[in-house]
Amino acid sequence: MLARPGLPSFDYIRASTAQEVVRLLKEHGEGARLMMGGTDLLVRMRQGDVRPKIVVDVKHLPGMSEILYEEGAGLTIGAAATMNQVAKHPAVRAHYPLLAEAANSVASYQVRNRATVGGNLCNASPCADTTPAILALEGRLVLYGPNGERELPAKEFFLGPGQTALQPGEFLTAMRFPQLPSGSAGKYLKLGRSKAGDLSLVGVAIFGFPDETTSSGYRFRIVLGSVAPVVLRALEAEQVLASQPPGDETFALAAQRAMEAATPIDDVRGSAVYQKAMVRTLTLRGLRDVWEQLAGRKE
Amino acid sequence: MTAHSITVTVNGKREYLTIPSHMTLLRMLREKLGLTGTKNGCEAGECGACTVLVDGEPVNSCMMLAVEADNREVTTIEGMTDDEGGLTRLQQAFAEHNAVQCGFCTPGMLASARALLDRNPHPSEGEIREALVGNLCRCTGYLRIIKAVQAAAEKGEA
Numbered sequence: 001m002l003a004r005p006g007l008p009s010f011d012y013i014r015a016s017t018a019q020e021v022v023r024l025l026k027e028h029g030e031g032a033r034l035m036m037g038g039t040d041l042l043v044r045m046r047q048g049d050v051r052p053k054i055v056v057d058v059k060h061l062p063g064m065s066e067i068l069y070e071e072g073a074g075l076t077i078g079a080a081a082t083m084n085q086v087a088k089h090p091a092v093r094a095h096y097p098l099l100a101e102a103a104n105s106v107a108s109y110q111v112r113n114r115a116t117v118g119g120n121l122c123n124a125s126p127c128a129d130t131t132p133a134i135l136a137l138e139g140r141l142v143l144y145g146p147n148g149e150r151e152l153p154a155k156e157f158f159l160g161p162g163q164t165a166l167q168p169g170e171f172l173t174a175m176r177f178p179q180l181p182s183g184s185a186g187k188y189l190k191l192g193r194s195k196a197g198d199l200s201l202v203g204v205a206i207f208g209f210p211d212e213t214t215s216s217g218y219r220f221r222i223v224l225g226s227v228a229p230v231v232l233r234a235l236e237a238e239q240v241l242a243s244q245p246p247g248d249e250t251f252a253l254a255a256q257r258a259m260e261a262a263t264p265i266d267d268v269r270g271s272a273v274y275q276k277a278m279v280r281t282l283t284l285r286g287l288r289d290v291w292e293q294l295a296g297r298k299e
Numbered sequence: 300m301t302a303h304s305i306t307v308t309v310n311g312k313r314e315y316l317t318i319p320s321h322m323t324l325l326r327m328l329r330e331k332l333g334l335t336g337t338k339n340g341c342e343a344g345e346c347g348a349c350t351v352l353v354d355g356e357p358v359n360s361c362m363m364l365a366v367e368a369d370n371r372e373v374t375t376i377e378g379m380t381d382d383e384g385g386l387t388r389l390q391q392a393f394a395e396h397n398a399v400q401c402g403f404c405t406p407g408m409l410a411s412a413r414a415l416l417d418r419n420p421h422p423s424e425g426e427i428r429e430a431l432v433g434n435l436c437r438c439t440g441y442l443r444i445i446k447a448v449q450a451a452a453e454k455g456e457a
Contacts, residue, residue: 043343
């Protein structure tokens, strides 16, 4: 066998309370890493990118893997809920299908049995597949730290590649989503090098709903993944859709604006020029799809 | 370095093991229990050669710590048999359709395929392809594997 060194040694601690996690993070600082599914952490440890002295398993904290939906109050997903848990959950599928779709697009089935939505967010990768959906649905993140709990809009969480607003000693415990406007529709389009299983080259989440306060009568949110240092809202494109009547011409202009908002770099998976062009293509496709859903719902 | 005492059921047999924190489930199976049917491929969650069933669900055993398997049920290829200890219908279908060439991917492929048929007894071709996306095969070109899973599904038993 081409022997790899395997995992470097560390101490595994299964945390049972949030206070214990905060204490361990304070005590060990950079020497401690939190683990849920381990699908990212263990790979990075093998590569030698991170060398924690202790690995704190936080997925068994109370509520950490729970998914709760209450009509009116909305949806709460524990940070350690797995991709498959989210993708299969009846309430998520019924009321937040965009989120189920995004969770289901990650890697492979067996990875989705371990990988968690919370872990996906905390890695703050620009190509994280669940982030565009979470931003499009205006999710909020519940963080627990030395001063107790606080809530943060998801869009304020991502500061750069791998960089989050988490303070020392703080960690993510849950994601919260408001009840969605009635008659809303969403779509996540992901382009990888293969139809499934790959990291995204471009990810586009589109969410739309009727809104009497706009001149078009609709509001759309467009979120782009993999094409900037952080996952980003295409606000100029959204503005086009709020002010002009829905239809092919408007969608084409919005897709153009989305493309202009993207600032991808050339990398091993694709050139910047290609990624930009694909932002336009996927945005256009997504808008047509969401519009079809919205029009169908209206009748 | 912390040692952990765990109780894990592997292929129906209860095992009491002492393992270090950094031992993966894959290493535990291969090196502590001698169950070398589960293969070590990429160690990065890409190839799926190490796929086993944990409480009936497929996971990459290279990306799960052995200590996390405490009080869980693990099924490896060694434990995937029919009631008499012979080949399952799914395994027979793999043999009949020449879905095995070098065989390195087969244990993981069978774990994923079996889990698919357990949750979806009559998958479409697209669903089979999607379910096996995390299992790479460098020999067969996949077509025979897909045919084998379809054939097993038609016979109505994993």
